[in-house]
Amino acid sequence: MQLGLSFSDSDVSSFTPLVVLELADDTKAEAITWLLNRIRDKQQNGGAELLVNQLLFPAQDDQKSNPNVFVVGSTLQRLLNGAEDVGLFKEFQDGTMRGFTYANRESFKDFNGDGEGFLSDAECQYIIKHGLDTLRAKNEQHVPGYPKLKLYPGKSVVRRLQSKGVLIQYFPLHNKEDLKRLSFSWYKKFKLSFQPLDDIRHYFGEGLALYFGFLEYFTFALVPMALIGIPYYLFDWEDYDKYVLFAVFNLVWSTVFLEVWKRCSATLAYGWGTLSRKKAFEEPRAGFHGALGFNPVTGREEPVYPSSKRQLRIYLVSVPFVLLCLYLSFYVMMVYFDMEFWAINTYHENPNIATSILLFVPSIIYAVVIEIMNLLYRCAAEFLTDWENHRLESSFQNHLVLKVLVFNFVNCFASLFYIAFVMQNMVLLRQSLATLLITSQILNQVMEAFLPYWLQRRRNKKVHKRMRRLMGDKELPLLGQVQLETEMNTYLGTFDDYLEQFLLFGYVSLFSCVYPLAAVLVVLNNITEVYSDAFKMCHVFKRPFSEPAANIGVWQLAFETMSIIAVVTNCALIGLSPQVKAYFPESDTQLILIVVAIEHVLLAFKFILAFVIPDVPKHIQVKLAKLDFDSLEALKKRVRYVWNKILTCCNLPSAFFFFF
């Protein structure tokens, strides 16, 4: 629980600062006073009972730095109580994972003395975030000083301040020592070993650790395919009709891959105690707005937005917009094919080195255009989904993921499907696939890691220079760190990372039988991806709040859908192969019927497999059942104990007994 900071700047903070809170620099003083009081107030008075201090930067001449930066910390007692409130699971003495309760604190592993060091930094920060998020308005009509910032009883204060830009951001501080250790074991030494997932989880939380776990699993799962792919590529270079075996391998692989991952993910989540953790009550989004009305569930007054209006926005604006974008994407594809034909013709008219390079140019341009379109569309999709005014973050995320996935899928794969099944040109398919894959990988790595890193370095240097000029030789590590991290980019969640893996999975599972090197390329990409992602998490972005997660959520569904499409595609590719066609020399009809029949059997088999294989491994099921059983037994004992205590020591009204 200690941040590796010296507190020589002790006027700044008398406690371990864990979270930084940045308000707009023109925030009215009365609002600040009110907010700090509410944060400091006791929990029984509806406060968050946290410690908070203003960070006072030395006066500056040339560049104004924001005076309204605060650091938030907490007492150990509050953190331990908070751990119970948020339903944290910790390791029990017997090695199982159990919901932490303050009463049983002594029975948890690694709980020594007063509990110092029991909770990890990330957990403490998560508890503080929860405390801030659930700080609710009492009887205030509006935020003091801001008559337009209406409040109603029960509204999350932080969400309201955020929605109107008074609260610019709040984020957890990095812990330099832990970070050093983590980055050393993670990516600093080059080694052939697994990632330190437990340490990653410890520092960044379960959501991110699961992403890296998935990335690793995916990469390892691709290795056999890559190993088969290399000889295929080397010895059957021009023999496109030999791909049937590889397609069959793909079929089996893409099905088994996801089923096994579900079980791995359950095992990881059990070990981290998130598997059986209940979902917390979900707050309305910060941006959600509506006329004041009554919540049909709680009966309390709060903004409501009629779902019919939202449906109208979705079906009359969003859906047509998505369709328009899809049309645009098809149009661009057609332009690409025109370019492609033009390049081929040019090459045939005058075959030399220049024109043979020209052959690849349309594909490269197309790959770049696809990336740009994806980026633009992403912004539009975010704007639209925000405008749809979803009440819950989860519903917002689902609509966003759906929009982005459909477009990305069409944008990236439409041309490949067109080449494969309409043009039936396997040579062109192979060439397009290779160009698309390589170009998008290079672009991705640049956009994702090198560019932000370069920008970050420039910024760091500037901040360092400024700090040195201001404070001379004085060592003010906390001030420096806060200043630095405040200006770092915010990590926007695992969405883009999963999306990239999703598209790579698509390239591999759909078409790798035609271009066996695809798996090799993806493996290479993912190895660098691990390093660049690790680096960007540690040094490019602000530390994100840890986020408990039991699985990869909606992405599991997305990958499964892709694997179903992969079955259909691979069957169709098999049916198209000259090798298979040779068996049915006289009749296409028979061939098609057989391929379709096999495809149906495979799809049925896939569904049965998904149904039969339990998502959670047997030994973990037993552990979970045991946990349930134990807690039931404990409850019974507790009721008996309380009952006896009450009977022996006090005279309560008889109705009281029935409360148990």
Place this chain on the structure above:
Amino acid sequence: MQLGLSFSDSDVSSFTPLVVLELADDTKAEAITWLLNRIRDKQQNGGAELLVNQLLFPAQDDQKSNPNVFVVGSTLQRLLNGAEDVGLFKEFQDGTMRGFTYANRESFKDFNGDGEGFLSDAECQYIIKHGLDTLRAKNEQHVPGYPKLKLYPGKSVVRRLQSKGVLIQYFPLHNKEDLKRLSFSWYKKFKLSFQPLDDIRHYFGEGLALYFGFLEYFTFALVPMALIGIPYYLFDWEDYDKYVLFAVFNLVWSTVFLEVWKRCSATLAYGWGTLSRKKAFEEPRAGFHGALGFNPVTGREEPVYPSSKRQLRIYLVSVPFVLLCLYLSFYVMMVYFDMEFWAINTYHENPNIATSILLFVPSIIYAVVIEIMNLLYRCAAEFLTDWENHRLESSFQNHLVLKVLVFNFVNCFASLFYIAFVMQNMVLLRQSLATLLITSQILNQVMEAFLPYWLQRRRNKKVHKRMRRLMGDKELPLLGQVQLETEMNTYLGTFDDYLEQFLLFGYVSLFSCVYPLAAVLVVLNNITEVYSDAFKMCHVFKRPFSEPAANIGVWQLAFETMSIIAVVTNCALIGLSPQVKAYFPESDTQLILIVVAIEHVLLAFKFILAFVIPDVPKHIQVKLAKLDFDSLEALKKRVRYVWNKILTCCNLPSAFFFFF
């Protein structure tokens, strides 16, 4: 809660008898004494705290009747406490359904005075059954008098007695007055109105009420199809190529049908309070056996049976057996086709009335043979599944349903698929379908209702005669009723009823486009089915214990699988129709590709639809969320109340507080 019985035979029973318990007539006296004591013993001593009395029949000369027949009843207080134990949901004052608690009893609707009449008969009987089922062995090593009937702490006594045949049966008594009322409103008056589902649920429980609800829903859903079918049949008699439109209608219908049913079922289950009810802990089956070992979850000593052994039995015996039966079924099908061809040839050689009747004979024989094979296979499947030694009833049921469904599906539909897609003979398909459907319906009605009814009447008369001879003019209604009901057949659950509907659904959704009258026939069948099923429940079978159910369980999955097969089949039938073929005069390939593409789109659409349409209607979701919210609020209030009480009135060790 009153059974409509006069208790002039007051020496027989001093309480309202609700459940009859029949032990083997040679049961040892010490075992009987022990069992009765355990049943009567207080709950805190591990007993069931129920009232139980022996029924003493007058001595008989010629026919010995079993002396070991007992009636079980209960005090009102025990029933109300039991209602809380089993987690019964009742209507609250505000119209919502809430888990009944004794403490809040006054806040429930219809709770007057001491609660007389608050619980229905079926509920009381369910509570008594639960009390008997959860009567557990304490430290007994074996059942007194039966050293071989081993017991271990925690083993359900009733299950053990049942497994060795000491306990022959236990069943709830009919309530003659309620039954009269119910049967009057249900099937005695012919009317065009819905069934009294609430009354059925009140008398027979949710499981059966849901079956009748489904039967009704299915029948009504078929009416539009039947209405379209009649003109189709009348005007397009010989025009088989006009069935495309009807196939499209089938496609849409079978998808919408099941989605809407899910919502109807949720609405019904919410109204009956079973939707949000948690599943009770499942006891091992009565027939489950194994060597004593340790349960990995509870750590207690109990019989365990290695799942590897079970897997061996399943894969080495059951699966080969099922495959053999399927082969047999195919073989019979082939014999049928031989007969069919012989009949057609005979007709063509010598067309007259006799030979034209002969045309239908093979189909009729085949339909009868199918029914017989289904029956035989059913017995074998039950034997095998029992031999697989599943620990839980639910796992037993799933394996049984799977075995029976696969065989029934193949047995009933294989010939139709063969005719449709291999022989592509639509005239024969129509004829076979009609014969199969009509024959199996007639057989079903006879086997299911008339035969048992006739047997039952004979038995009733015999019992009445015997009773009259024995007791002369004395009125002993309870004795007579018990004697009568003991000898009635036991209703074995809704399995056969759902299976019949499943097959009918198959006939309609798969092939009704070729034979539009199918829907009409099924509607007619189901109307008589409602009446005959209602009659058989009321008068042919023993009253079954009510069984809480929130949905139709595994049958939903079975019907959904059938509707997926229906999409494939209907698409294929459309592709085969001359009407569609006419559009692609030169190329079959193109036609097949288009049909396959459309089929894939339809399947995808079906899955998306199933995913998008919420299973529980919005307004019920809100009600459920409100319930959750209210109970959370109530818990908070209760904790605060208890806390204050304790603070104000007694001095407990501080650790005590953390128990809340």
